Amino acid sequence: MRRHSQSRRLPVTGARNPWPDFPYLLDMSLFQRIWKPNKGPSLKEPEAAYDLWANSYDDPGLNLVLDMDADIVEQLLGGMDLKGKRWADVGCGTGRHWSRIYQEAPVELTGYDVSEGMLAKLVDKFPQANVRKIAEDGLAPLQKDSLDLLISTLALAHVAHIEPVFRLWAKALAPGGLLVLTDFHPLALDKGAQRTFSHKGQPIAVKSYVHPLEGIRALLAEMGLTELRLLERVVDQSVRSYYSNQSALPVYEKYLGVPMVYGLLYRK
Numbered sequence: 053m054r055r056h057s058q059s060r061r062l063p064v065t066g067a068r069n070p071w072p073d074f075p076y077l078l079d080m081s082l083f084q085r086i087w088k089p090n091k092g093p094s095l096k097e098p099e100a101a102y103d104l105w106a107n108s109y110d111d112p113g114l115n116l117v118l119d120m121d122a123d124i125v126e127q128l129l130g131g132m133d134l135k136g137k138r139w140a141d142v143g144c145g146t147g148r149h150w151s152r153i154y155q156e157a158p159v160e161l162t163g164y165d166v167s168e169g170m171l172a173k174l175v176d177k178f179p180q181a182n183v184r185k186i187a188e189d190g191l192a193p194l195q196k197d198s199l200d201l202l203i204s205t206l207a208l209a210h211v212a213h214i215e216p217v218f219r220l221w222a223k224a225l226a227p228g229g230l231l232v233l234t235d236f237h238p239l240a241l242d243k244g245a246q247r248t249f250s251h252k253g254q255p256i257a258v259k260s261y262v263h264p265l266e267g268i269r270a271l272l273a274e275m276g277l278t279e280l281r282l283l284e285r286v287v288d289q290s291v292r293s294y295y296s297n298q299s300a301l302p303v304y305e306k307y308l309g310v311p312m313v314y315g316l317l318y319r320k
């Protein structure tokens with residue numbers, strides 16, 4: 053079952069970005085022209101990059117990818133009875149979705165991430181939080197049948213080898229358990245989009261891998277999980293203002309029609 057995004061207007065949130073940094077939406081050539089004439093962002097491994105990004109991650113200003121992700125997560129979780137479940141959030145970062153998860157009164161909730169800086173921010177916001185730092189293989193210490201819900205948002209493309217991660221997730225979910233997975237869309241990554249931020253005035257890009265969506269879906273099916281929903285959010289006219297507000301209409305033209313974020317819901 054494949055569902056394409058409806059072109060729905062997303063809320064334009066956050067403060068206007070005063071300078072042309074396009075978190076998550078960077079096109080290298082444009083960046084080079086309008087930011088540093090001869091120098092693109094430096095590429096960093098995820099752990100080091102997110103340790104630097106942690107201080108500003110929760111203050112993204114206008115950010116299309118985060119808004120698309122928030123919309124997808126709400127659609128995937130909305131309308132289900134999720135009260136009193138055991139949750140894990142892999143690649144939890146600063147816990148952007150945790151206020152939403154706490155609304156479901158989880159009996160357990162543990163966040164896993166490679167970045168101590170991101171986890172420290174999460175604990176600042178939610179002092180009762182249970183978090184664990186994990187290695188870059190993305191393999192969290194999850195026990196068999198220990199979870200009712202596993203959520204991972206905007207993190208998977210940072211993992212080089214996803215098959216062992218999916219195997220672990222499938223094992224950790226109890227029968228009937230749900231997987232909620234979102235990420236930067238591989239078609240956007242393949243076209244040159246990057247996750248970028250600025251640290252001390254220097255543009256930094258985070259290393260990502262292109263895992264084609266069909267491959268992700270085939271692997272999850274192979275692990276015995278059943279796909280319930282696929283959502284894709286495409287760059288269309290309804291999101292033009294994200295680009296025009298940052299004087300980035302050439303980037304808009306480049307990505308017009310390209311899916312930027314996907315979301316998947318699976319049941320074991």
Ligand SMILES: C[S@@+](CC[C@H](N)C(=O)[O-])C[C@H]1O[C@@H](n2cnc3c(N)ncnc32)[C@H](O)[C@@H]1O
Nearest residue numbers: 098102143144145148166167188190205207210
């Ligand atoms: C874009 S942030 C997303 C954070 C949060 N899930 C959200 O939606 O805001 C990506 C997160 O993935 C984490 N990450 C990167 N590589 C990872 C890996 N191999 N395993 C687990 N987490 C990883 C980063 O440290 C970062 O916190």
